[in-house]
Amino acid sequence: MEKMDRRDFLKRVGAGALVTGAGALGSGVMVPTGLWAQAPKIKGPIKVGYQAVLSGTLAGYGEFHKMGAQLAVEEINQKGGIAGVKVEIEFRDSTMKPDDAIKNARYFVDSWGADYLAGVDSSGQALALAPIMDKLDRVLMVTHAATEKLTEEWVFKKGIKQIFRMVNSTYHDSNAAAFIAKDLPALKWATVSPKYEYGFTCWKLFQETLKKLKPGVSFPAESWAPAGTTDFRSHINTIMDANPDGLYSTEWAGELITFLKQAKQAGLFDKVKHVMLPVGAAMDVLEGMGAEMPDNLWISGRYFFLYPNNKDNNDWVARFRKRWNHYPAYVSEAGYSAIYALKAAVEKSGSKETKALIQTLEGMELDTPAGRRLFRKEDHQAMYDVPWGKTKGDPKYPFKIMGESKVIPAKSYFSRPPFEGPGADPPFSS
Amino acid sequence: MLLEVSNIDTYYGTSHVLQGVSLAVEEGEVVALLGRNGVGKTTTLRSIMGLTPPQSGSIKLADREICGQPAYHVARLGVGYMPDDLRIFPDLTTDENLEIARRLSKRTGYWNRERVIELFPKLGDLARARGLNLSGGEKKMLGIGRALMANPRLILLDEPSEGLAPLIVANLIEVLGKIHQQGVTILLADQNLKFCRKACHRGYIIEKGTIQHQGRMEDIWNDEAIIRKYLVV
Amino acid sequence: MGDLILQIRKLTNFFGMVCTAKELDLDIEAGVLTSIIGPNGAGKSTLINLITGNLPVQSGSILFKGREISRLPIHQRVRLGICRSFQIVNIFPELTVLENLLIPTLALSGRTRRFFAKIEGEDRARDQVKNLLEKVGLAGVKDTPANVLSHGDQRLLEVGVALAVEPSLLFLDEPTAGMNPVERVKVLENIRQLSREGQTTFVLVEHDMDIVFSLSERVVVLHRGDILGDGTPEEIKNNVQVREVYLGDSV
Amino acid sequence: MLQSVVQVILAGLSTGMFIWLVASGLTLIFGVLGVLNFAHGSFYMLGAYFCFTVLKYMGANFWLGLILGPLCVCVIGFIVERFFLRYVYHIALPYQLLLTFAFVLIFDNLVKIVWGAGSISPPALAALGGSVDVLGRKFPIYNILIIVVGPLVALALWGMIEKTWWGRIIRASSSDREMASAIGVRVPALFTSVFVFGTWLGALGGGLAVPYVGIMTSGMGETIIIEAFIVAVIGGLGSLKGAFVGALVIGVLTAFGTRFFPTFDMFLTFILMAGILLWRPQGLFGVAR
């Protein structure tokens, strides 16, 4: 395995940034420029196969995916497409089942003729797709599934180069949370988390990192809720029996709403002062909880529409709201950016061939609503910063927002891989 | 003619059970359907009731065609039925078994709970006992009582004397007499010739799905050849 | 003749709800065509159910050829040589006549365990079934599904299926019910013939007294779970008690 | 420890009563019609959505929504029974399951089309949103309401079945359809009415579920129907008493399992189910069919 030290890595990143920067020079972010209009003509439309869950209890996530990706396609086509070629997009229901994910991907590539794949919600689906991606040989831009194994094992170790991930992985949900937690006056942490790999992994990483960052901590209780839990009363009891100072929970979507509502009723937030919800800043949760959302919970997500507070992002949120009458969810941003990543890659490489796209995407920097993303060459993970903050009310919004945001730089908690061995685990003191 | 069954053919699956059965019952008569096991007595009653609709033929109740009508319709026209296995509703108490039959029929008349209990005083003591806890004899009383509660013009009784001790059979004859006095027409199917002789006016003898003989009960009783042929060893 | 093929001792709990439990003793002699008669609810069917295993025996013993069988499952009793036909048609309705008869024939020789052989290749069983078809007179309809046969033919098939396991003791529960006269004669001839051959001891439950008296060598009268009469047809015909039972109790 | 156990029992009771509300309709329908209605979970879901809609658009209060919402679902139940289910009573069980399963697919998607794909999270009820103190820990008033409502529904059902005229006809018809028709019961009409009533029970459960669960989604019926199935099977299919006891057992067992054996709580439910079925195939209070 090729060894690489940090300086090398930074150099490459720097170089990538330079190139990309040059490409974007003098133009508004995301706005197609004339620079690549002269590029050799690409044949036919560029086809994007996008799969997300469109049925069942999580169907709302699929809709948010669609809004983002659809908006990007509309914008791009309105302005003449990618390098003069129209973008076509087709959505398919992934049903959250791995075998359906595989079937969809095969359909997109082998039958419909997709040039680029995006979407995928669950870790199980992403991992099921990983082994066949080299055979399908299309770039798969994962916009939701969070398992670190995808980029760490399949891209980095096994060299399945077709896989990229637009969003944060479990490292953000666990390690970054630990970085926040270490500064909180809480020594005893407990969790109520989903009873599947995502929940298990995040809790394990959170504990490991926090232990290193703050040796005195203990973890007196954990409680696991199977998918589809509608009643968290017993889980809440488990936590309250342990009497912790802090609660960490990777519950998400509807189940997080249910959990928060029931925990509030049970007075959990009166007893436990420090609560961390790594995916609590999702729009469905914030909107769903509305005014009932307790104040002062630490929340984060893959993206939050008020961050970064700059013109690009604010304009995008405005466009999104105008088009869909919704605030963008994090999957919307990921879906949107996934299409723009394709655009950037195609325009830069002048080709829609997978090989060219991979080469271009590796190390590419991309300005997106969530801020500047860097696709790490080694594991194809997009590096970008997502804030943590505490819930608070704001008269401008009918729901609680993230106040007092705190940004942990992605690279400080996101270093493993490619840096294996001693010192690769957080805390990653430089 | 209150009941006129003409030439009905009834099948159970492929089994041609009734082969052109015809019989008639006058208003106010007590008529017996005699025959050994398995000759078609039960099926005849079920066909009249609409539980096993005949494939062809005609059944008229007071000149109204009821062949092929659903059972509940026949019941509401005033036909009471007691099946051979009685089929007392096991989850219902004695009172409820009676009540349900009365309220479902829109007919009014002589018969009500008090009158039935007058007829079978034992049922008064068992008012709150569930059907499944009753003895065979008690069920039989309840079965007859239930059939009466609808104030029917005609009741069909399947094997009323079967399994009853001699003393009770005698009692039953008395009871049927009382019922008859109230103007109820009775068609019963039974194997017990002595019982039928005392309880009925006329009799039909059925064998292998066809009526073989008919006549006044006294005549049948005195016809040794007929008895030997159709009824006894 | 004269060997006891079946000995029933102190069998209880075998008839309907009407009467209290009594104990019953009954012997069946090998080779003697026996009929069991009695009015409804006398306990005839229950008795057969107990002997053949359809109902569990509560107490008492049943010895078949000297062997206690009252706790054995049905199929083991069948393999020992006890079989029965049913009062209501009880065959394999959607299978053809041939298949109906093949099942017991193959089962008897343990060949139904063969899961990869072709049924066409089961020559021995096919020969046996062919004989049987001739015997019961269904050869002409052998490929007809059983449920489209006439009722009489279904009854014939019912008897045929029971015979196919080559029982040494066979209970026939109203074998001629629902048959037309021609079929009836055919069945009765068969029974008489087979009984004479002596491999099978027949026990008949019948209501048709013509049949009972013309066929049986011994008649047992059951009434409320009790044996009311037992003897030759002539003896039974002249038994006053029996007559009473059929015409109704002393009213 | 005592505090913990009491809390777990309370949580188990409220879970159990919840499942009971859904299982009661399922059991009633099976007991009388002999049909395993897989779409019962859909009625639960539709109940939730209709209650919510009544609440939202008619400006009605929660109780009125709880009355009107399920009534709307009854209309759907009527259509399902009268025009579809009625024709499969006499055919084999798998077809019945398949038919009701088809309705699950249809209703789930119709809800998605009509109300949108995302979860809907209605605001908490002002009056019942609070909590009371039980051994030093808060317990929601609404859960207490459910713990009370569950037995009340059981009592009402029991009273209806045992004491009313309609209940008598139901009992008579469920044990002997043919005899019931022979004394004048219009059995098909009765079945329709029972099905519609069962639908109403399921929809009522759905309406009550929303403040309890906090959200509703287009697939919300699928989890609950499995739990209701398990409960109905353990208790004995068709036995309301069994469903009630089964719901309590499963509710409390799940609560204890979650609290004390977190790894195998799912496993426990099914091992209990298998154990009971092996010991008594007809379920705790079922009658062998």
Place this chain on the structure above:
Amino acid sequence: MKLKSWQMALVVLSLLALVGVGLFSGRFMIYLAMRVMILAIFALGYNLLLGQTGLLSFGHGAFYAAGAYGLGFFGLHLSSHPLLGLLAAVVLAAVLALIIGFFCVRHTEIYFAMLTLAFGMMVFSLLWSAREVTGGDDGLVGIMRDPVSFFGLLEIPIGKDRQYYFLVLAVFVLSAWAVQRIRLSPLGLALSGIRENANRAEFAGLSVKNYRLAVFVISGAFAGLAGGLETLLESNARPFMAHWGHSAEPILVSLLGGLQTFAGPLAGSVIFIAMREMVQRFTENWMLWFGIVLLVIIMGFRGGVVGVFQRLIGQAGGGR
């Protein structure tokens, strides 16, 4: 039972078509065809239980999963020989079916269905919970298709989908042939007898319980075979395979095609996968339309598609 000439022609044509798909079709078609064949193996075996013997199991997903995980474990820890792996899949599934079947076959109808459901879900929750061994909900991932090697003398690569297709086709044809042999064997006849009239079968000298257990194990083995094949195709095994929702698939397929025919599960598998695929192409609310189609089939084509087809042929040919 002799094949009629049109049936023979249909078989030959289907085989030719299948080979043609493998040789000339696009990759997606090949993939779909493999899914259809794997589902068909599952359903054909299952239908020995449901159609032939009349037992409704809601737990055959457990045996499918046993095959999938069996092949997965075998491949990851012992040998990555695909045929040995498939053998391991079948053996593990059959053993599991023997154990579960032992408890279940004494009951029938709805009780049998519910018991098998409970056992199947137990397997599901074990697969889900025993993360260290099974990988939890992520399942076993990355099971590769090594070449089929015959003692090192001959190696047939199956890495590419088109190559693997012919292995699946071969297994499928063998399975279909085997199932048909079983259907037409003395055992098959005995099973039909048990379905038609268990009491009479008992009086024909059959130990009904043992025969039920035997067919339970046989159908479980076919489920395991299908599970193993799918694991090789998708290179993963996942707990959902044991879920009742997956157990319901062969039921659905058999009912769609027709319960009491050999071709029923085959036709059902084609319809199930092809219809879903087609509906999915024109609407995202595919479940709605799928539900409506199901409704129409149940209300209108009760004997399944094959049953209706046969009736048409029968009418055209003038009776049976």
